[in-house]
Amino acid sequence: MKIAVCIKRVPDTETRIRIGADGKSIDQSGVKFVLNPYDEIAIEEALQLKEKSGDGEVVAIALGTEESQETIRTALAMGADRGILLQTDVAPVNPVTVAKALAAELDGAGYDLILFGKVSVDDGSQAVGTVVSELLGLPSVSAIGGLETADGKGTAEREIEGGVEVVEFSLPAVLTAEKGLNEPRYPALRGIMMAKKKPLEVKPVEVSDEGITVVELALPAERPEGRIVGEGPDAVPALIEALRTEAKVL
Amino acid sequence: MANVLAVLEQRGGALKQVSHEVVTAARTVADASGGGVDALVLGPSGIDVSGVGAYGADRVIVVEGDDLRLYQPEAYAAATVAQTQSGDYAAVLMSATAMGKDLAPRVAGRLDCPLAADVTELEWSDGIVVSRPWYSGKAIAKLEIAAAPCVVSVRPNVVNPIERAHDGAAEKAPPADVEVRARTVEIKEPEKARLDVTEAPVVVGGGRGLKEAENFALLEELADALGTAAVGASRAVVDAGWRSHAEQVGQTGKTVSPQLYIAVGISGAIQHLAGMRTSKVIVAINKDGDAPIFKVADYGIVGDLFEVVPRLTQEIKNLRGG
Numbered sequence: 001m002k003i004a005v006c007i008k009r010v011p012d013t014e015t016r017i018r019i020g021a022d023g024k025s026i027d028q029s030g031v032k033f034v035l036n037p038y039d040e041i042a043i044e045e046a047l048q049l050k051e052k053s054g055d056g057e058v059v060a061i062a063l064g065t066e067e068s069q070e071t072i073r074t075a076l077a078m079g080a081d082r083g084i085l086l087q088t089d090v091a092p093v094n095p096v097t098v099a100k101a102l103a104a105e106l107d108g109a110g111y112d113l114i115l116f117g118k119v120s121v122d123d124g125s126q127a128v129g130t131v132v133s134e135l136l137g138l139p140s141v142s143a144i145g146g147l148e149t150a151d152g153k154g155t156a157e158r159e160i161e162g163g164v165e166v167v168e169f170s171l172p173a174v175l176t177a178e179k180g181l182n183e184p185r186y187p188a189l190r191g192i193m194m195a196k197k198k199p200l201e202v203k204p205v206e207v208s209d210e211g212i213t214v215v216e217l218a219l220p221a222e223r224p225e226g227r228i229v230g231e232g233p234d235a236v237p238a239l240i241e242a243l244r245t246e247a248k249v250l
Numbered sequence: 251m252a253n254v255l256a257v258l259e260q261r262g263g264a265l266k267q268v269s270h271e272v273v274t275a276a277r278t279v280a281d282a283s284g285g286g287v288d289a290l291v292l293g294p295s296g297i298d299v300s301g302v303g304a305y306g307a308d309r310v311i312v313v314e315g316d317d318l319r320l321y322q323p324e325a326y327a328a329a330t331v332a333q334t335q336s337g338d339y340a341a342v343l344m345s346a347t348a349m350g351k352d353l354a355p356r357v358a359g360r361l362d363c364p365l366a367a368d369v370t371e372l373e374w375s376d377g378i379v380v381s382r383p384w385y386s387g388k389a390i391a392k393l394e395i396a397a398a399p400c401v402v403s404v405r406p407n408v409v410n411p412i413e414r415a416h417d418g419a420a421e422k423a424p425p426a427d428v429e430v431r432a433r434t435v436e437i438k439e440p441e442k443a444r445l446d447v448t449e450a451p452v453v454v455g456g457g458r459g460l461k462e463a464e465n466f467a468l469l470e471e472l473a474d475a476l477g478t479a480a481v482g483a484s485r486a487v488v489d490a491g492w493r494s495h496a497e498q499v500g501q502t503g504k505t506v507s508p509q510l511y512i513a514v515g516i517s518g519a520i521q522h523l524a525g526m527r528t529s530k531v532i533v534a535i536n537k538d539g540d541a542p543i544f545k546v547a548d549y550g551i552v553g554d555l556f557e558v559v560p561r562l563t564q565e566i567k568n569l570r571g572g
């Protein structure tokens with residue numbers, strides 16, 4: 001099975017965000033960047049599928065700056081066979097732009113499955129994988145928490161509000177991974193050493209992000225200062241009173 | 251002038267509440283630009299769409315088919331694209347639900363147009379202008395969308411549906427023929443259905459302070475007493491396997507904006523705050539008075555949750571009973 005996993009370099013979720021001098025992006029100084037946590041799940045799923053099928057290849061693909069090489073190395077350390085960096089300094093705001101750049105690389109490359117994390121924790125559009133499937137004319141299931149494949153077909157489960165949708169699809173297909181699909185492995189020391197020797201191809205790409213422009217990036221409005229209504233269970237009546245008469249939510 | 255297409259959502263043949271939010275948002279944009287609102291309903295026959303006009307739709311287009319009872323990605327995308335191309339729409343709006351998060355990128359991909367997902371504000375100012383959270387709400391990006399059409403999904407619970415004296419006439423359109431390669435075959439629903447954290451007007455969130463998985467029963471009881479409430483969880487307790495990831499609130503879980511969020515035994519890590527700080531009212535119950543959760547809470551009780559929560563449950567039962 002030949003599997004592509006599209007990954008992204010994102011700020012760690014414990015990062016405190018500061019706005020950059022341009023007022024349109026974040027201040028990257030001191031920010032720790034990591035492999036998007038949902039992409040780890042996609043890589044793990046690809047590795048398990050390859051291991052189960054006994055042969056095949058897992059290719060990690062990222063669109064981003066030179067620094068994304070580190071992110072690809074993390075995927076290689078987990079066990080991916082090779083990496084491709086589509087290198088650009090443009091960070092598109094329109095997810096369709098990202099999808100087009102990835103689709104151009106994926107098209108005709110013979111992948112049986114193309115996996116994504118369901119969302120990247122930076123701009124959080126939860127869109128790129130599904131747009132790629134449309135651009136390539138492939139079936140796709142997004143935000144899957146369960147997957148079974150056999151004989152060129154698959155069944156995926158995706159969580160919806162108050163239930164789980166069961167979706168049957170044909171391969172090749174695009175899938176995006178939700179938490180719960182698997183438990184991603186940590187790269188072992190041996191994997192990290194081997195990753196340094198695995199092939200990582202860098203391809204410069206021209207990316208033109210059109211249609212959406214950032215007017216402003218701002219920190220969210222501070223919430224108005226709250227108050228401690230009291231200590232211990234005896235404070236409960238005062239809380240109820242406040243929720244009823246001030247906040248009017250009870 | 252901007253005409254807007256509002257794509258509504260049904261479950262089991264009944265329109266969901268988010269549908270009214272989407273029509274209301276569409277009306278706001280259309281009014282500011284002098285345009286009209288068409289609502290698109292996809293589903294089985296017999297859906298009652300008589301209320302849609304009252305939220306601001308000029309026209310309701312119903313595409314019916316037995317095959318459209320469940321969300322079918324390819325058929326829904328084809329019908330939405332066909333409708334978009336048949337009119338002069340500046341924007342296609344839908345709710346950023348599980349369905350909308352799958353459908354919006356399909357439509358944008360097929361139309362090759364810009365997509366702004368999960369927006370929390372939407373207005374017309376010589377074009378569509380939206381605000382959407384980045385870094386799960388640690389920052390808010392204001393974006394201008396130049397192209398028409400564009401696709402915008404609106405976060406559930408951020409638009410207050412407004413009923414007005416308006417009457418949209420319904421018309422029916424046939425579903426398009428599509429090649430089906432991915433098919434939704436069923437929805438499995440849990441035996442004891444509780445509201446999803448993203449949809450519930452009240453969320454009771456629990457953290458490590460609960461000490462063990464079994465103690466979430468306290469929060470279940472509180473949620474039951476509150477009625478339309480969901481139980482949420484911090485990343486720590488989901489990682490510990492106490493609760494399902496479907497309940498996780500935070501940057502690697504769900505972002506919620508309920509009317510009331512009650513944080514119980516949650517210290518308030520940055521990534522958790524990112525997921526719930528847009529709640530209308532936040533209550534924190536924690537034994538550590540210095541916990542960061544109190545910085546975002548409107549009301550706090552410092553105390554032992556094992557004493558405070560049962561009392562709160564009892565008082566709410568009394569309130570509801572009386």
